[in-house]
Amino acid sequence: MSAIKYIKDIFGAVKSLLVGMKHTGYYFTHHKEIITQNYPEEKQQLAERFRGEVVMTHDSNNEHKCTGCTACELACPNGTIKIVTKFEQTPEGKKKKAIDKFVYHLELCTMCNLCVVACPTDAIKMDQAFEHSVFDRSQLTKVLNKPGSKIMEGVE
Amino acid sequence: MWSLGNITHSIDGWLNQTFSPALALLIEFVIVGTMAISLFAVLGLVLVFMERKVSAYMQIRVGPNRVGPKGMFQTFADTIKLLLKEGLTPTGSDKFLFNLAPVIAIISAMLLLAPIAFAKDFQMWDLNIGVLYVSAISSVAVISILMAGWSSNNKYSLLGAMRSGAQIVSYELSAGLSILAIVVLVGSLKMSDIVASQETGWWLFKGHIPALIAFVTFIIAATAETNRAPFDLAEAESELTAGFHTEYSGMRFALFFLAEYVNIFIVCAIGATLFLGGWMPFHIGQWTAFNHVMDFIPSSLWFFGKTFFLIFLIMWFRWTFPRLRIDQLLNLEWKYLLPISMFNLLLATAIAIMGWHF
Numbered sequence: 001m002s003a004i005k006y007i008k009d010i011f012g013a014v015k016s017l018l019v020g021m022k023h024t025g026y027y028f029t030h031h032k033e034i035i036t037q038n039y040p041e042e043k044q045q046l047a048e049r050f051r052g053e054v055v056m057t058h059d060s061n062n063e064h065k066c067t068g069c070t071a072c073e074l075a076c077p078n079g080t081i082k083i084v085t086k087f088e089q090t091p092e093g094k095k096k097k098a099i100d101k102f103v104y105h106l107e108l109c110t111m112c113n114l115c116v117v118a119c120p121t122d123a124i125k126m127d128q129a130f131e132h133s134v135f136d137r138s139q140l141t142k143v144l145n146k147p148g149s150k151i152m153e154g155v156e
Numbered sequence: 157m158w159s160l161g162n163i164t165h166s167i168d169g170w171l172n173q174t175f176s177p178a179l180a181l182l183i184e185f186v187i188v189g190t191m192a193i194s195l196f197a198v199l200g201l202v203l204v205f206m207e208r209k210v211s212a213y214m215q216i217r218v219g220p221n222r223v224g225p226k227g228m229f230q231t232f233a234d235t236i237k238l239l240l241k242e243g244l245t246p247t248g249s250d251k252f253l254f255n256l257a258p259v260i261a262i263i264s265a266m267l268l269l270a271p272i273a274f275a276k277d278f279q280m281w282d283l284n285i286g287v288l289y290v291s292a293i294s295s296v297a298v299i300s301i302l303m304a305g306w307s308s309n310n311k312y313s314l315l316g317a318m319r320s321g322a323q324i325v326s327y328e329l330s331a332g333l334s335i336l337a338i339v340v341l342v343g344s345l346k347m348s349d350i351v352a353s354q355e356t357g358w359w360l361f362k363g364h365i366p367a368l369i370a371f372v373t374f375i376i377a378a379t380a381e382t383n384r385a386p387f388d389l390a391e392a393e394s395e396l397t398a399g400f401h402t403e404y405s406g407m408r409f410a411l412f413f414l415a416e417y418v419n420i421f422i423v424c425a426i427g428a429t430l431f432l433g434g435w436m437p438f439h440i441g442q443w444t445a446f447n448h449v450m451d452f453i454p455s456s457l458w459f460f461g462k463t464f465f466l467i468f469l470i471m472w473f474r475w476t477f478p479r480l481r482i483d484q485l486l487n488l489e490w491k492y493l494l495p496i497s498m499f500n501l502l503l504a505t506a507i508a509i510m511g512w513h514f
Contacts, residue, residue: 024214024476035216
């Protein structure tokens, strides 16, 4: 019996190997469908929920919606966000808290989206840019509010 | 048939007339050596590019496509990179053996080039034990692998080298026996006799089933002996990083890499010589008209065509089959290939004695 199994094994092995070779041979001779892409020239359409980096939205008047409440800073699990606040004089002569710098450490960010969820005023959101390579690590520490930007009217 | 013999004979005659015989011999050595080295360089460039393109096509990718038209100069760029890289020698290594190992690998590959007939009357050394010489020298390569693994002072390297030793020692047997089947049919170990015996048809077709079985066994054993996937346990990049050449960098690594590809070429050239007629054009028995038409294609073209067909076959294996485990590898050899090729040798002998082949 084992002799029959032995011979059967050999023929079974040859057959299964030929099936595999037929498959790759088919791919080799039908070189039309390519599953990879020439990356820098053709870029893939990214999924809607893809997260590349945190950005702060500014409107055309260079105004953002960040109140400096530090909810995002508290929500961040690995200390990526640091908010530096300052006090501004309002026209009525009152002092009002506002952000001076919204410091974002991209090199520490895990794109967990918790800061965006925590934000009460939807000031920050996730962007799809993912080509973040730089020559120096310090370039990855970003200030998200644009210079000279102000808080939008009516956002508390 | 058009032959390169006239050119080589006229060069030989001219050299012997102009210089003393000793000097003429020396110059011929230099010419042959230069040609061998340039063949090595060309083979390294072409085969690496071919492998990358074949693998890409089989995996539905594009492959190298940046340097030059269709990525043609990719291997040149790689060579320049490897030449410029620093060749590190690890502190704890046995420095003498570490530096010697790649040289032995390339020398054993170079020695194997001697008895191969590249075209009609175009052979370096037609010695009367050609096939025996080839199978003897091809086992020297394992020494370089063991040397590299041992001297690296690295457990992965040593493990890879030990596996490679076990593998080459066992697959040598079935490779030898499958070669022997053809030698029995031809009745000679000389390369030129083996090629000449296939004038009425290649052994793969003339030798019936034994030649076919011997061919399949030879291809499997050749794949194993050159340490290629699915038998690449010595390198096994996913488990042993790179096996025996983990610690090598720069040009020493390139020598191992080159030796691997040249060994593939040589093994395929020997396979083509034994089973597919070497430089002999495709002849069918006594069909003189057909045979005459086939003779118009140059013999070197036949040789390289057959060799590259076999190389393609081995690349096809590599990009199709998963790697074997060490116990499966040894099972395959000792339980399947060796008994089959021994039985096959008996069959081939019977056919040769009875004269049943064409």
